[in-house]
Amino acid sequence: MNQNKLPADPVxxxxxxxxxxxxxxxxxxxxxxxxxxxxxxxxxxxxxxKSIREYKSNPDAFxxxxxxxxxxxxxxxIIAIVFNGIIVGVVLxxxxxxxxxxxxxxxxxxxxxDFEYEDTNYEEYQWENDTINDWEEEDYIIxxxxxxxxIDSLELN
Numbered sequence: 001m002n003q004n005k006l007p008a009d010p011v012x013x014x015x016x017x018x019x020x021x022x023x024x025x026x027x028x029x030x031x032x033x034x035x036x037x038x039x040x041x042x043x044x045x046x047x048x049x050k051s052i053r054e055y056k057s058n059p060d061a062f063x064x065x066x067x068x069x070x071x072x073x074x075x076x077x078i079i080a081i082v083f084n085g086i087i088v089g090v091v092l093x094x095x096x097x098x099x100x101x102x103x104x105x106x107x108x109x110x111x112x113x114d115f116e117y118e119d120t121n122y123e124e125y126q127w128e129n130d131t132i133n134d135w136e137e138e139d140y141i142i143x144x145x146x147x148x149x150x151i152d153s154l155e156l157n
Contacts, residue, residue, distance in 0.1 A: 005066045006055055008047035013069055015044030016076030023084040034087040041080035048074040 019041035026033030051070045055062050 004062065006051040006062050006070050008044075008051035008073070009066045009069050012044040012048040012051065012073035012077065015040050015047070016073050016080055019044065019080040019084065020076055023080055023087065034084045034091065038081065038084040038088060041077045041084060044073060045077040045081065048077060 019037040022033050023037040023041075026037065048070050052067070052074065055067045055070070059067075
């Protein structure tokens with residue numbers, strides 16, 4: 001009797017271990033690797049389920065240790081899915097709360113007028129759109145203002 005391994009014997013076990021280890025070590029990185037490891041664990045679980053169904057349909061064609069490996073891989077992948085799902089859920093909740101708080105603060109600032117808008121291209125805009133006559137008039141107004149100010153408070157050395 002020729003007994004082969006189940007198709008997902010090494011693959012689903014490797015995917016489960018990788019997704020669990022990367023999920024545990026990557027949870028401090030704002031959950032970014034958790035999405036990738038969640039996908040890996042789901043793939044590993046699907047492969048393990050297919051292999052278990054194949055074993056149950058024809059148990060004589062496969063050795064029992066291969067079935068045990070796939071069953072262990074299924075359990076590891078389920079644990080990885082739950083763990084990484086919790087991490088992804090917590091990160092999504094944090095982003096939703098942070099986004100809500102930030103948008104509320106921005107809208108309150110706009111409503112109250114507590115914001116400053118600084119246009120860095122204002123001088124270039126003024127320079128391009130003003131004519132020579134406008135600049136001469138502005139210079140005249142500035143000179144007039146300086147002449148009419150009180151200079152008594154200035155001390156000259």
